[in-house]
Amino acid sequence: xxxxxxxxxxxxxxxxxxxxxxxxxxxxxxxxxxxxxxxxxxxxxxxxxxxxxxxxxxxxxxxxxxxxxxxxxxxxxxxxxxxxxxxxxxxxxxxxxxxxxxxxxxxxxxxxxxxxxxxxxxxxxxxxxxxxxxxxxxxxxxxxxxxxxxxxxxxxxxxxxxxxxxxxxxxxxxxxxxxxxxxxxxxxxxxxxxxxxxxxxxxxxxxxxxxxxxxxxxxxxxxxxxxxxxxxxxxxxxxxxxxxxxxxxxxxxxxxxxxxxxxxxxxxxxxxxxxxxxxxxxxxxxxxxxxxxxxxxxxxxxxxxxxxxxxxxxxxxxxxxxxxxxxxxxxxxxxxxxxxxxxxxxxxxxxxxxxxxxxxxxxxxxxxxxxxxxxxxxxxxxxxxxxxxxxxxxxxxxxxxxxxxxxxxxxxxxxxx
Amino acid sequence: xxxxxxxxxxxxxxxxxxxxxxxxxxxxxxxxxxxxxxxxxxxxxxxxxxxxxxxxxxxxxxxxxxxxxxxxxxxxxxxxxxxxxxxxxxxxxxxxxxxxxxxxxxxxxxxxxxxxxxxxxxxxxxxxxxxxxxxxxxxxxxxxxxxxxxxxxxxxxxxxxxxxxxxxxxxxxxxxxxxxxxxxxxxxxxxxxxxxxxxxxxxxxxxxxxxxxxxxxxxx
Numbered sequence: 001x002x003x004x005x006x007x008x009x010x011x012x013x014x015x016x017x018x019x020x021x022x023x024x025x026x027x028x029x030x031x032x033x034x035x036x037x038x039x040x041x042x043x044x045x046x047x048x049x050x051x052x053x054x055x056x057x058x059x060x061x062x063x064x065x066x067x068x069x070x071x072x073x074x075x076x077x078x079x080x081x082x083x084x085x086x087x088x089x090x091x092x093x094x095x096x097x098x099x100x101x102x103x104x105x106x107x108x109x110x111x112x113x114x115x116x117x118x119x120x121x122x123x124x125x126x127x128x129x130x131x132x133x134x135x136x137x138x139x140x141x142x143x144x145x146x147x148x149x150x151x152x153x154x155x156x157x158x159x160x161x162x163x164x165x166x167x168x169x170x171x172x173x174x175x176x177x178x179x180x181x182x183x184x185x186x187x188x189x190x191x192x193x194x195x196x197x198x199x200x201x202x203x204x205x206x207x208x209x210x211x212x213x214x215x216x217x218x219x220x221x222x223x224x225x226x227x228x229x230x231x232x233x234x235x236x237x238x239x240x241x242x243x244x245x246x247x248x249x250x251x252x253x254x255x256x257x258x259x260x261x262x263x264x265x266x267x268x269x270x271x272x273x274x275x276x277x278x279x280x281x282x283x284x285x286x287x288x289x290x291x292x293x294x295x296x297x298x299x300x301x302x303x304x305x306x307x308x309x310x311x312x313x314x315x316x317x318x319x320x321x322x323x324x325x326x327x328x329x330x331x332x333x334x335x336x337x338x339x340x341x342x343x344x345x346x347x348x349x350x351x352x353x354x355x356x357x358x359x360x361x362x363x364x365x366x367x368x369x370x371x372x373x374x375x376x377x378x379x380x381x382x383x384x385x386x387x388x389x390x391x392x393x394x395x396x397x398x399x400x401x402x403x404x405x406x407x408x409x410x411x412x413x414x415x416x417x
Numbered sequence: 418x419x420x421x422x423x424x425x426x427x428x429x430x431x432x433x434x435x436x437x438x439x440x441x442x443x444x445x446x447x448x449x450x451x452x453x454x455x456x457x458x459x460x461x462x463x464x465x466x467x468x469x470x471x472x473x474x475x476x477x478x479x480x481x482x483x484x485x486x487x488x489x490x491x492x493x494x495x496x497x498x499x500x501x502x503x504x505x506x507x508x509x510x511x512x513x514x515x516x517x518x519x520x521x522x523x524x525x526x527x528x529x530x531x532x533x534x535x536x537x538x539x540x541x542x543x544x545x546x547x548x549x550x551x552x553x554x555x556x557x558x559x560x561x562x563x564x565x566x567x568x569x570x571x572x573x574x575x576x577x578x579x580x581x582x583x584x585x586x587x588x589x590x591x592x593x594x595x596x597x598x599x600x601x602x603x604x605x606x607x608x609x610x611x612x613x614x615x616x617x618x619x620x621x622x623x624x625x626x627x628x629x630x631x632x633x634x635x636x637x
Contacts, residue, residue: 022627023476026469031611032618160611 028165035156042151045100045117046138052131055093056081058411063201064387066380067107070094070128073392074105077157080114082128088383088394089406094128101144101155104203106210111226113203113210117153118144120212122227137221140231143214206246207267213241213253222268232268247287250317254285259294261317276312276320284376286336290315291323291358293341295331307331309343311358326362333376335384340366340400342384344374350386352400366401456497458487458520458581460634464505466626481506483587483630487518487534495522501536505589507626512540512589514562527572532583534566540589553597560590560624570636578637585630593622 062076071085079098083091101117110126111134122135139148146154202213210221210229218235240256251262251270258277262270276292285294292312307330311323330346339356349370353361374388383394383406391410395403464483468476483506489499497520505512516538524530542557549555568583596619612619 023467024469024479024627025625026622028620028622030618030620033612162611 030163030165031160033158033160036159036161038155038157039146040100040117040153040155042118042145042153045153046119046136048100050098050121050133053096053098055083056096057093058391058409061387061392061411063104064376064378064385064392065105065107065201066378066385067125070125071385071392072105072107072112073387074102076103077101077155080105080112082125082131083409084128085380085382085394088380088385088396091394091407091409093409095131097123097131101153104201104212106201106203106205108205108210108223109226111223113223113229115141115203115212117155118142120221120229120231122229124227134227135229137229137231140219140221141212141214143217201243201245204244204246204251206251206264207249209264209267211244211246211251211264211270213237213244215239215241217241218244218251218253218262218270220268220270235262235270243284245285245287250287252285252287252292254294259285259292259312259320261314261320263317273317274320276322284333286334286341287314288336291355292320293334293336293355295328295334295343297328297331297346309334309361311355311361323358324361332374335377335379337379337384337397337400340397342377342379342386344376344386344388346375347373347389350374350377350403352403354401367403369403453577454491456487456489456491456499456520456636458485458489458634458636460485460581460583460632462630462632462634464507464587464628464630466507466628468508479508481508483628483632485514485632487520487536489518489520494526496520497522501538505540505587505628507589507591507624507628510542510557510591510624511544512559512591513543514538514540514564514587514589516562516564522570529572530570532566532568532570532581534564534568534583534585536562536564536566538562540591542591551598553595555593555595558592558594560592561588562590563588564630566630568632578635580633581636582633583631585632587626587628587630589624589626589628591624591626593620593624595620595622 058073058081059075062074065072069084069086071083071091073081073083075081077100079096079102081096082094084094085091099114099116099121102114105112105114107125110124112123112125114121114123118139118141120137120140121133124132124134142148144153144155146152204211205223208222208224210223212219216237216239218237220232220235222230222232237253237255237260241253242256243254245252249263249265251264253260253262258275260275261273263273264270285292290313292314294310294312296306296308296310298307307328309326309328309331313321313323328343328345329348332344332346334344335342339354341353341355343351343353345351349368350372351368352366354364354366355361357364372386372388372393373390374386376387378385384397384403386393386395391408393408394406396406397403461484464481466479468479470476483503485501485503487499487501489497491497498518500517503514505514516536518534518536521533522530539559540562541559545557547556564585564587566583566585568581570579570581572579596616599615599617
């Protein structure tokens with residue numbers, strides 16, 4: 001066994017050599033979600049021609065809008081899906097308009113208005129098979145400019161970031177990074193609310209005018225000529241504006257500190273009537289003749305908030321009064337259809353109430369569909385359209401207390417909560 | 418558990434099973450042959466390593482405790498194959514190493530012999546608890562172990578027991594995962610997400626410890 005003698009010697013050489021140069025290796029990969037700033041030149045964005053694409057799967061639906069038999073679903077920052085909803089039991093995905101930076105939409109006489117970063121685009125959708133861009137109103141949402149002289153805009157892209165380090169990340173680091181991640185959630189929350197025609201819309205049409213709210217102002221457009229919107233003015237509203245709901249020549253604007261009521265009887269020049277203040281919380285609004293229903297929700301951009309449904313007496317619009325507040329789980333959007341109120345409880349489900357007696361709403365809960373995660377609702381003429389993290393579902397609500405499921409369009413990547 | 422994690426090739430797995438069977442049979446069956454087949458080498462010692470650089474670029478040495486117990490069968494006069502289990506401490510981390518191994522001897526059996534060895538297997542952080550709170554969860558996972566060694570066998574004047582001293586290089590991999598839960602703040606998942614659903618952030622750390630082990634023990 002002469003060869004045996006060599007083995008230990010080889011081993012000595014191998015491991016002494018290996019070891020002397022060795023140090024422990026630690027590789028840490030940190031993966032987190034954050035909003036990444038993206039700088040774009042508006043001239044480049046404008047130079048790109050928008051080509052209508054065939055129907056695409058929903059990935060991450062944002063706002064929904066119902067126009068006649070068409071259901072329009074925004075894909076935040078990407079564009080708009082158009083679906084034929086003639087039969088709510090089986091909606092047909094028709095086409096997709098790719099619009100960069102798009103968050104909101106609304107339709108006026110076959111003219112689709114959609115934001116494209118700082119511009120407002122107008123599409124003629126009278127022939128759904130041959131959608132045409134007919135107008136671009138430039139520089140109307142100019143709060144997005146980081147430098148309006150050079151035409152550079154700043155947007156944030158919701159991204160998953162991977163960072164690698166050769167050191168372990170210790171306790172403190174986690175928290176710092178994590179709070180950074182939730183800062184990002186603020187942005188996504190603000191940029192991805194849902195539904196025109198729903199209660200969480202930021203675009204609305206009334207009396208031949210388009211009203212658009214961003215974080216701190218109300219922009220007024222004259223759209224009496226639907227193909228040629230004219231930007232009239234910006235009205236400062238203060239910080240934290242979230243939603244706009246039109247009702248009988250009044251605009252009810254939800255912010256995270258209260259509800260603003262504007263008189264729009266002169267549509268080109270809405271005038272502030274009152275502000276109903278509350279705790280800092282997120283709040284969409286729906287309204288009937290006598291009452292405004294406001295949901296307050298505790299979320300990342302609405303810290304300090306509470307989760308409740310508030311009923312506000314608005315008979316005197318100059319002096320809105322809180323009638324009663326009901327505790328809720330995590331209410332997002334809401335919809336009113338006659339005496340029936342539907343509340344999207346986020347990941348907790350969908351609730352329906354009879355609100356004929358505003359003092360006893362809690363005793364008149366009709367249904368609580370826990371499996372229907374929801375963020376906003378449109379009470380359409382044919383169906384109740386509910387949008388949630390898993391997709392867009394429609395219900396027959398002819399018997400308001402007993403929703404009958406009709407169809408669901410699933411998203412490609414449902415969230416697991 | 419760790420066997421499946423380190424994905425041993427099938428033939429190795431089979432060999433490993435055979436060895437265990439072999440060992441059990443030998444261990445509990447009195448040996449009547451002239452040549453003793455069962456071989457045991459149990460040693461304890463220190464594990465010495467040069468830690469990774471910290472944020473300031475400095476590194477610290479680590480010196481920890483290590484135990485190994487090798488059980489094998491003599492397949493020829495100079496060769497033993499078998500398996501080993503033990504306990505290794507890497508700073509605050511406790512690892513159970515588990516490996517198949519070989520020992521080779523050089524020299525006359527009645528005199529001090531040189532021993533060469535090689536162990537290949539895995540390490541399992543069995544004692545590290547999986548943690549789960551409302552906010553996050555974390556766990557350690559095992560990794561591959563490779564350890565060549567050299568040593569000397571110093572036979573006792575009487576009996577079969579010998580004193581052994583050995584020096585080994587030990588390469589041990591380990592993993593750590595920590596994921597913070599998505600608490601519903603992010604309304605939607607991202608299409609091209611590298612994050613598993615349900616997490617808002619995660620940290621994956623892979624450790625590779627290179628150690629020099631100095632051990633002393635007994636063999637019979």
